[in-house]
Amino acid sequence: MTWIASIRIALRALRVNKLRSSLTMLGIIIGVAAVITMIAVGAGAQARVEEQIKALGSNLIMLLPGSVTAGGVRMGAGSRNTLTESDAYAIGREIADVPASAPHLRGAGQVVAGNNNWSTVFYGVTPDYFEARNWVIASGKGFDPADLTGAAKVALLGETVARNLFGDADPIGQVIRIRKVPFTVIGVLQRKGQSLMGQDQDDVILMPISTARNRVLGGNIARQRTVGVIFVKVREGADMKEVEGEIRSLLRQRHRLQPGADDDFTLRNLSEVLAAREESSRIMTLLLAAVASVSLLVGGIGIMNIMLVSVTERTREIGLRMAVGARGRDILAQFLVEAVTLALIGGLFGIMLGVGGSYLIAHLAEWRVELRPDSVLLAVGFAASIGVFFGFYPARKASRLLPIEALRYE
């Protein structure tokens, strides 16, 4: 018997019991839709984490000043300003796998532009900072080396700051006052969105580190040339652990620490933290898909149940088909095709429902979802295999009937 004939027979058999067929399909529809939606939700979460990693900068090591111990009382990280700008330059210069090593000074204050004012933070940075933290300049330009040496009063605005001070107007070329010091805006940064902690990363102003130190912050900070943080970007593919070790020994040497003495700085590998987060969101996706698969499995059992009923109900038909020349394998194929058709039609409707459901979740819950073609293929493949798997037993049962007994079945 040809496949087309088998499929036509299957479709007819399914049409005969419309309600029963639709209810059986419903199990597969819900299962497939659940798998697709759950994978979309999980993939959305994963994509968010990946974006955060990108925003942070990949392969990033953060160097923080270390702790001081005063009379046996340890003061915690950052309690002593042990890191200097030259430490940052030394790391960039002397360690091979470091393309960018960016010192970073932080300050906060009121910013005024015309009639508007806004309270924000500003960072004193070097051009390396843009590379280390993956900042992209949306419009205007970045700092020149001359801006750095001359402590030029130029600033780049984060998107939030630009919007709050200038609204829709172009801020480039405008003058703003940061702690009463006038600055010329030379560029606007591309939006980065929220940080891992939910902080608005675009509520920021970047300026040359020399400008921040000498013209805005002043005082001790200007004299000591210390920095708050050094961001070190490690080359893609380099061994992070090895680079960490090199940085540590370089800084210990520069700070003249005796062997056995504690480090006076802290090394933090943020990428690792994020990688762990990514891993956990990946596991969540798998878990969601696994839970959804259970409903697909239940749908499959529904198919098996209905196919068993169908084989019993149609025993005489099977007997007749055998009497006119159907072989066991023809009967097997007929019922298998029927089960797979049921599963595949259910699968197609399930895809529609799953895609629709994903968009609905994205729209109503404002949850990020990411539809992946492979999850759709997976769901269809899964539905078809469920048809084969759960259809096989009833079909084999039918094919093993003895013609004479099947014909006489009441």
Next chain:
Amino acid sequence: MAEPLIVTRGLAKEYRMESYTVAALRGVSLEIAAGEFVAVMGPSGSGKSTFMNLLGCLDSPTGGEYVLAGDRVSELSGDALAAIRNRRIGFVFQNFNLLARTSAVENVELPLLYSQCPAQERRSRAMARLAEVGLAERAHHQPSQLSGGQQQRVAIARALVNDPVLILADEPTGALDTRTSFELMGLLQQLNRGGMTVVLVTHEHDIATFASRIVSFRDGHVVHDQRVEQPADALAMLRALEKEAA
């Protein structure tokens, strides 16, 4: 005389129950030549249905030998038996056994579906057979829209569609009234006159008189085997019946 179409030698069938064995057929040796019209008779439990099932390759014997058109059927596997049922034998059942919600022509096509026949040829052969049994214009009716006699004629068209050498009819008139029974027997006689071998199981004497040979079964044995010199003519009797009614 040519090689007989059907030869059985000591054909036996036992049904094994849990604690005992029932012998339904106890060694039947019979020869049926091509072109014969044989009526198999006997009370229920006589083994006539078992014999028919064995002739129809629907069941396998537990003893003896069965040769159909030169093939030693009793030695064949399930798939080979299916092929023989498909190409050599046409079945007509008491309860018609048509597929419900399936048009007459599709019912007739069914055996061709299992013999790799292209769709177009299937349809044309099925239509030709339906025309032979006088149901060409009912081809697209479903069994539920046909009378009993028409349904049985569809079943005969189905039995004929793959050009079998043997028609096996198991109580074909059991569910029909007298008039329709005569009509149907007339059709079978007509086929027989065209050279088709027909084996018919019935418990009605009236029906058996249309055959050219009557074989009677009792307790798993053949007890009578007689030729009928002048079989009754079903169509003539049908005309007589109609005259009586008028």
